[in-house]
Amino acid sequence: MSAVVYPDAVQAKDEWLESLHGRTRGEYGRDVRRYFEHCDRRETNPLDARQVEVDTFRTWLDENGLGPKSWNRARAAVKSFYTYVVRDPQIRCKHNPVEGSVRAKVSKKQQQTGFMKEEAEELLAEAYYSGNERLHMLVLTILDTGSRPGGLLAADIPDLGYEQGVPVLRTIMKGEEAPVVTVLNKRVHRGLLKLIGDRTSGPIWITRSGKRLTRQGAYDMLMRLARRVLKFRPTFRKGRRTFISLSLALGIPLDHIQESVHHKDPRTTKGYDDGLRALSTSPTFALERYVKHPEDPAEELLPARPALSVVRDSDEVIAVRKADLVRLITEEVMLRMQHQPAAHAPRLVAA
Numbered sequence: 447m448s449a450v451v452y453p454d455a456v457q458a459k460d461e462w463l464e465s466l467h468g469r470t471r472g473e474y475g476r477d478v479r480r481y482f483e484h485c486d487r488r489e490t491n492p493l494d495a496r497q498v499e500v501d502t503f504r505t506w507l508d509e510n511g512l513g514p515k516s517w518n519r520a521r522a523a524v525k526s527f528y529t530y531v532v533r534d535p536q537i538r539c540k541h542n543p544v545e546g547s548v549r550a551k552v553s554k555k556q557q558q559t560g561f562m563k564e565e566a567e568e569l570l571a572e573a574y575y576s577g578n579e580r581l582h583m584l585v586l587t588i589l590d591t592g593s594r595p596g597g598l599l600a601a602d603i604p605d606l607g608y609e610q611g612v613p614v615l616r617t618i619m620k621g622e623e624a625p626v627v628t629v630l631n632k633r634v635h636r637g638l639l640k641l642i643g644d645r646t647s648g649p650i651w652i653t654r655s656g657k658r659l660t661r662q663g664a665y666d667m668l669m670r671l672a673r674r675v676l677k678f679r680p681t682f683r684k685g686r687r688t689f690i691s692l693s694l695a696l697g698i699p700l701d702h703i704q705e706s707v708h709h710k711d712p713r714t715t716k717g718y719d720d721g722l723r724a725l726s727t728s729p730t731f732a733l734e735r736y737v738k739h740p741e742d743p744a745e746e747l748l749p750a751r752p753a754l755s756v757v758r759d760s761d762e763v764i765a766v767r768k769a770d771l772v773r774l775i776t777e778e779v780m781l782r783m784q785h786q787p788a789a790h791a792p793r794l795v796a797a
């Protein structure tokens with residue numbers, strides 16, 4: 447509809463898309479197409495849109511089940527489009543209607559945690575024994591390198607090489623134009639070489655027909671794997687977060703992890719671990735022990751022991767109160783005095 451009614455806006459959108467690269471072009475293009483469709487429903491040329499079009503677009507996203515994160519991404523895409531067209535004197539657009547809108551606040555409750563170590567091992571074992579080498583290597587590479595599936599699937603065989611004798615994979619990261627270097631450990635490198643076999647060109651991950659494995663195809667495989675192994679966690683969108691969380695748990699410096707996952711801001715890297723850290727360090731566990739509840743089990747009492755055990759069981763530490771300890775020692779002394787009264791009487795009289 448837009449191509450017929452508002453050709454000038456469609457041409458501006460196409461020119462803007464040409465200025466983008468890689469994955470950003472696809473995702474931003476999808477959000478702006480949704481925005482154009484919304485403007486069509488309101489019979490408004492996107493180049494003449496006001497803030498009300500942007501605000502009602504957010505409402506439309508909410509009504510269709512797309513939450514705050516989807517709005518923030520769509521807002522960034524539409525704002526990028528208007529920033530581009532306003533700067534171009536050849537395009538009839540004088541203002542950016544997104545300027546007055548605000549980003550949605552994303553609750554920390556929506557932060558996902560990574561897989562626990564045991565869960566990651568279960569997923570890896572299930573992928574290994576499934577007989578699907580593509581799935582196995584995809585899971586292993588994500589967990590061991592923290593790479594995004596999209597960047598891995600876009601890599602070709604020539605992107606696999608060495609830097610200073612260390613095996614690496616050159617991939618295009620989200621928001622980057624030039625390839626970045628991802629270091630590979632021995633088992634990942636050996637597995638990728640086995641996956642490639644005798645091929646010398648083309649994509650690393652391919653389908654049975656020899657075509658490049660798509661993001662949707664990989665996502666479906668990972669989703670089925672996660673549902674099969676972890677029935678209460680239906681997706682595999684936590685592999686990268688798992689790499690960061692487990693690396694921090696091992697005591698690896700934050701700046702080393704940040705460089706490995708190619709984050710520009712260390713707060714981004716640290717944020718990936720916030721969900722798991724919040725679960726393990728919550729004060730609720732301390733309060734459970736501190737605040738008494740009627741249903742709490744009674745404290746276990748010390749078992750009754752003979753008084754002589756306090757003196758004779760020298761290899762055993764017995765937790766008793768100070769008053770009890772004094773009483774037990776006194777009883778032990780009196781018991782010994784009964785057996786040897788002559789030896790102890792003068793000392794007691796002197797005391």
